[in-house]
Amino acid sequence: MRDIARAAFAPLAAGGKAGGGTVGDAAVGDAAEGDAAVGEDEPVEITETTLPVTVTMGHRLMSRPAVTSVTSNRRALALLGACAPSQSGRMTTTGPHPENVHTAADRSTGTDTVVAVNDLTCTYGGRTPFDAVKNLTFSVQRGELYALLGTNGAGKTTTLETVEGHRSASSGTVTVFGDSPTDRPAVRPRIGIMLQESGFAADLTVLESVRLAGSLSGRQDDALRLVELLDLGTKKDTRMAQLSGGEKRRVDFCSAIWGSPELLFLDEPTTGLDPAARDRLWDVVADLRANGATIILTTHYLEEAQKYADRIGLMHRGTLTREGTLQQLVAGEASRISCIAPSGVSLPLPVTHVTNQLSVIETRDLQGDLFVLLRWADEHGHTLERLSATSSSLEDVFRGLAAAG
Amino acid sequence: MLSIATAELKMLLRNRLVAACAILIPLAFGAFLLIAKPGGESAGAASVIATLQVMIMIAMGVYVTATTTLAARRQTLMLKRLRSGTVSDTSILTGLVVPIILVSVIQIALVLSVLSFTTSAPENGLLLVLAVLLAEAMFVGFALATAGVTNSPEHAQVTTLPLFFLTLGAAYWTMYTGTEELPWVKRLLPGGGIAELISTSWVGGTANLLQLVVPSLVWVAIALYFARRMFRWEPRA
Numbered sequence: 001m002r003d004i005a006r007a008a009f010a011p012l013a014a015g016g017k018a019g020g021g022t023v024g025d026a027a028v029g030d031a032a033e034g035d036a037a038v039g040e041d042e043p044v045e046i047t048e049t050t051l052p053v054t055v056t057m058g059h060r061l062m063s064r065p066a067v068t069s070v071t072s073n074r075r076a077l078a079l080l081g082a083c084a085p086s087q088s089g090r091m092t093t094t095g096p097h098p099e100n101v102h103t104a105a106d107r108s109t110g111t112d113t114v115v116a117v118n119d120l121t122c123t124y125g126g127r128t129p130f131d132a133v134k135n136l137t138f139s140v141q142r143g144e145l146y147a148l149l150g151t152n153g154a155g156k157t158t159t160l161e162t163v164e165g166h167r168s169a170s171s172g173t174v175t176v177f178g179d180s181p182t183d184r185p186a187v188r189p190r191i192g193i194m195l196q197e198s199g200f201a202a203d204l205t206v207l208e209s210v211r212l213a214g215s216l217s218g219r220q221d222d223a224l225r226l227v228e229l230l231d232l233g234t235k236k237d238t239r240m241a242q243l244s245g246g247e248k249r250r251v252d253f254c255s256a257i258w259g260s261p262e263l264l265f266l267d268e269p270t271t272g273l274d275p276a277a278r279d280r281l282w283d284v285v286a287d288l289r290a291n292g293a294t295i296i297l298t299t300h301y302l303e304e305a306q307k308y309a310d311r312i313g314l315m316h317r318g319t320l321t322r323e324g325t326l327q328q329l330v331a332g333e334a335s336r337i338s339c340i341a342p343s344g345v346s347l348p349l350p351v352t353h354v355t356n357q358l359s360v361i362e363t364r365d366l367q368g369d370l371f372v373l374l375r376w377a378d379e380h381g382h383t384l385e386r387l388s389a390t391s392s393s394l395e396d397v398f399r400g401l402a403a404a405g
Numbered sequence: 406m407l408s409i410a411t412a413e414l415k416m417l418l419r420n421r422l423v424a425a426c427a428i429l430i431p432l433a434f435g436a437f438l439l440i441a442k443p444g445g446e447s448a449g450a451a452s453v454i455a456t457l458q459v460m461i462m463i464a465m466g467v468y469v470t471a472t473t474t475l476a477a478r479r480q481t482l483m484l485k486r487l488r489s490g491t492v493s494d495t496s497i498l499t500g501l502v503v504p505i506i507l508v509s510v511i512q513i514a515l516v517l518s519v520l521s522f523t524t525s526a527p528e529n530g531l532l533l534v535l536a537v538l539l540a541e542a543m544f545v546g547f548a549l550a551t552a553g554v555t556n557s558p559e560h561a562q563v564t565t566l567p568l569f570f571l572t573l574g575a576a577y578w579t580m581y582t583g584t585e586e587l588p589w590v591k592r593l594l595p596g597g598g599i600a601e602l603i604s605t606s607w608v609g610g611t612a613n614l615l616q617l618v619v620p621s622l623v624w625v626a627i628a629l630y631f632a633r634r635m636f637r638w639e640p641r642a
Contacts, residue, residue, distance in 0.1 A: 200481075
């Protein structure tokens with residue numbers, strides 16, 4: 001896929017310096033970080049900050065999640081023109097990450113249901129009982145990575161703990177591999193659980209902690225192998241009390257993947273991890289998935305769900321408000337183009353709002369409207385300072401959900 | 406279960422201050438009783454020492470320690486982690502309290518052996534073993550129940566006080582006032598029947614053993630019933 005992308009953008013690379021950008025590299029980050037100035041003499045950065053961009057040209061499908069820098073409006077136009085609707089194709093946003101697409105295509109994802117949650121309600125008692133989860137229904141298929149996202153207190157952890165068998169449903173049914181999750185002898189040997197908080201004994205060493213968790217899992221593995229897999233080899237004899245929060249999370253992960261479980265629960269797995277440790281963790285998850293593991297993830301890092309999940313469920317106030325693939329979830333969301341408009345002239349597109357001199361244009365046709373804007377700027381010799389183009393993202397969906405109250 | 410018990414024992418021995426407090430304080434108290442010899446050197450005095458020593462060592466070494474340990478394991482979410490595996494709840498709890506019971510039994514064996522050599526040996530060894538086992542079971546049950554209402558290890562210092570004083574009070578009352586007055590009141594108090602059992606095992610006696618064993622068994626059953634009802638696995642209900 002990267003080769004196809006490189007071939008598609010070869011004229012650009014051959015036409016001038018690439019300005020440091022690398023076609024084909026993933027660029028994931030906050031939209032606000034993607035601002036760049038556009039001018040004849042300044043590098044232009046068209047930043048696909050959150051979603052990979054798929055360019056459909058004839059029968060070819062290419063993914064380009066790249067940060068691409070070019071040296072002028074004209075080059076930016078050349079880039080966009082290669083894919084402009086009137087010329088050669090159509091640009092749409094899609095997910096998941098290209099590496100994931102490749103994996104998904106190759107992976108033999110079965111159609112059998114691993115987890116089935118049907119009309120689940122979980123009520124907390126006390127003087128004022130309340131439903132932490134209400135009438136929740138979803139299922140997870142073998143080989144899937146299903147991300148359960150939501151606002152604080154949405155009921156994600158309650159749901160996850162019920163599916164794990166840590167708590168009982170007030171009503172509704174939950175099955176894991178066809179059995180009740182509270183049936184430990186039947187279910188637990190097949191699942192690994194990474195809890196939201198560590199829960200390790202402070203006076204045990206890293207190796208002892210992993211071995212203890214492993215000895216209770218009903219599977220076989222080598223603690224030292226797992227510890228080294230997560231780059232904790234030098235800490236293997238260190239007591240848990242002396243580890244940092246991130247290191248404890250890695251030990252937690254080691255314990256959860258002991259014996260390569262068929263179903264892995266990851267409850268905010270990367271909280272407190274540095275970027276390198278996160279990458280390492282996701283590499284290991286990718287390996288597990290390549291071997292057919294099913295993953296259920298909750299996280300507040302939306303970009304991780306966006307990048308790795310096959311399907312996403314969005315929870316709010318105990319219910320599943322939306323569910324689907326990334327492209328299904330973001331389909332109704334607008335993309336944004338923003339720049340500082342040249343003084344004394346009006347932009348050729350309707351401006352949705354202006355914030356701190358920055359004119360924001362919301363659009364359902366990011367590529368087409370960006371092409372129009374850049375052509376206009378090129379023809380009239382205008383400089384579009386702090387130009388930024390941002391695809392609709394999961395964050396937009398999430399913020400909309402939270403704002404809806 | 407064995408892996409949990411091994412881990413608990415390692416933790417107990419690694420934390421030297423905790424290990425010292427759990428092992429040395431009851432032993433020190435026993436040494437004091439042996440040296441002070443309240444009541445002289447008669448068999449009756451030895452039975453009083455044996456009874457009070459056993460009750461104190463189990464109340465402190467098992468009841469308070471197990472309550473504190475369980476509250477700590479729940480607070481740090483270790484209980485939840487242990488429940489993520491295949492083993493049953495009973496196995497987890499057994500693994501957690503077995504090292505504590507083991508230490509307690511060794512302490513009792515040491516102290517009572519010294520007492521036997523320096524004063525007099527127990528008349529009925531089997532009855533003594535039964536009494537110790539009943540006391541261990543009752544205090545473990547109370548520990549599980551008390552841990553259910555103990556939010557943290559620090560709270561255990563307070564939440565264990567009522568039952569600690571009630572059981573030891575019953576034992577002291579029985580030992581220092583005898584069983585002629587209000588025998589059934591004393592036997593029906595938690596620890597009263599067990600105290601009389603230990604004393605009887607040491608000096609022998611005419612008491613109907615069933616009248617001592619049955620109330621003690623009832624208290625074990627009550628303790629385990631409340632343990633089942635009150636114990637919590639997670640900080641958040």
